[in-house]
Amino acid sequence: MMKAKGNRVANQDLEESLLPSDPQGKQAPELKVNVAPAVVGETEREDGNEHSKSKQGGLVGAITRSCRGDNLLLALYTLGLLFTSVGNSVFFKKMTNAMPNYSFFLNQLTSTVYIPIFFSLIWYADFSGKLSEEEKKFPKSRFLALGALDALAGICMLFGGVHTAGTLQVVFQQLTIPVTLIASGLLLRAKYHLWQILGALVILGGVVVVQLPVILGWDSSGDAFAGNSTTFNIIFSLSAVPMALSSVFKEVAFRGVSLDVNLLQGWVAFWQVLIGFVLLPLNTLPFLEDQKLEWKDIPESLWGGCKCLFAGVNTYGEGGKACGGPDQHPCDACGAAWIPVVVYLAFNVGYNVFMLLVIKYGSATLSFLVATLRLPLSSFAFYAPFIMGDDAQEFQWTDLAGLAVLLIGLVLYR
Template structure:
């Protein structure tokens, strides 16, 4: 590290003595600079990454709900749009890497496609429940329900991966479940005016189940991969996610309004969704087909600037996932977990600000605040337990992460555990080389065993 990086952020560049002198009480004087923590260039960079990650995460969550509100009558179209929309983005990146760089070697391209298919299928089901259920689930409640991913993933990992957890982690998971239940009480009792509907809230919550299976499958299917290119992974995930998402349309025929789409109406619904994307309203109050006075209440179209909203959302979503990579790579899993914990209350605060959300503002209720506090307590407890467990296992394993764009902006961060391989010494490598040449060198039993194995 250079000398400049060791200087205080408020250091005088001209070497002057303009600092405020503060008496230490022992006859010595200290400058104000001595009381300010000295940050290295690397620390400042990490801090910037974390702040930008939290900021983009909050904006990403708010924009996702804005998109859902805009396409409230075209949930299936929105699901397909968010699936197919990323294919050209990742396709261009993969094509560039394959033709102009060596980032995607032959070994990566030979990776079994059926593993991407399984991952894409699980993400497609997750995205379907997220988008369809999220339309009638308020933004703050979405953020709280998303935290159920921790206890559900723990449960799936317990049975499939035989993963075992500390009692601190288990207490944290139970507290998180209690916070989720508390958050659902206003919706179940009909309180509040947030627009939450119990059926769709549980429909959204169900998305956590295939998402948890997707996380566990990534732990299994990609464990042997040392350096899977993220863009290549995302491209195939989006391709298969889009294909599987398309064949899910029969489910809409059995769903209640506003998601009901009979088989013979799939084509017109996709057409109207496209018109909405272009800014054209199809369902209007003047036609007496929407609004609170109709037999089956459904929202009227509000497609003004829809294409701008979806474009901004998808752009922010890509940037957001880039910062996920940067925070994990340079700050580590612990800092990433802390940033996620901080992001939760900040996102819910933004949803309650009228000057930002306008008519879509969702005021905090007492139970919503209680649910948020309980979940934050559970998240903190769980992550403290995870940190303690990781330190105890640090001598034998490390935690690697495979980032995933996931459906509808739901990022997939999956721990992949790989045992450390003790590096071989230069002496061992030299003896191994001579052994392969048939040159006998006196050596101890340990090194001889390694040469014979080679």
């Protein structure tokens, strides 16, 4: 699951922040939060303001509510969400750097790990009487489309992430906002305020600014960073399309349905893994360059991913095949590849738990504030050698300028 990748539960925050109120008064799907008490607690999320109400709205109101004495836990949850969201972005990149030749393997792994987690929570909810008969009988096939969209988004992010700089990944993820605006406008006939439209356009402008070195040919190689590829930047950016469509589909398919969030996420994860195998032929597409696999090499690649992660054995590089040259695969760094993978999974699980807590006890506005603060913090982390090691990026003034434009766009949109 990614949200960097995405992010199972985190998409609920995206929907609340991006999808507008329906002018005809239709309600978005209500997702109940029934999670084991040790994780989140047992009370259902109320519609609107959860456990406290304030006359202050927007970002100021969100900050004020989180700082009150009776909301100290909410402040801690918010800090936890900010910390894990930054770690999620950083270790997604470190994971793909360590295992650059196993995008499909990583996509299946990071989806499969959520199946036992969410189905354990589903079992707990059922055992404790939290699931209604309506929820138990809800057609599971309706989750298939969400699983397919999430699988496609994950594939794009992992394929593209190998040759997309970390700072650019953070920027490109913001494309989900204007893409969701367009998708909900076309498919849901949603109406947006002028400020929201202006904010989305400014966000697009921020993406253009960070790509100026490539657009204007300031870098002779066509890349703004070593190991960065315009083709893979585009592939990574395309993940915004299925992510946006997933949000819009939830608005349509689950409208008026009270559904346990773990039931939703568990079945989406199940379908995502199955659809991931259906998407296996994408590995053979010619424009994937050094990520391309021949049909006959796919089983070997899956086995290579297992050896890399669990045994620390390189398929490409030291002790393996030639790598790193023209028309060759990038070199593996399997010796300690399990570390960034395990840390990424831990951050991703923590990110989803804290997202649930913030949405349940706070508001979508507060989670939007965290998503905004994540932009500069993640960018600075990618510049820091003590965090990224040899993969730390050199500072680009276009990054800083583009980041400033993005932040302005996010504020205007909100």
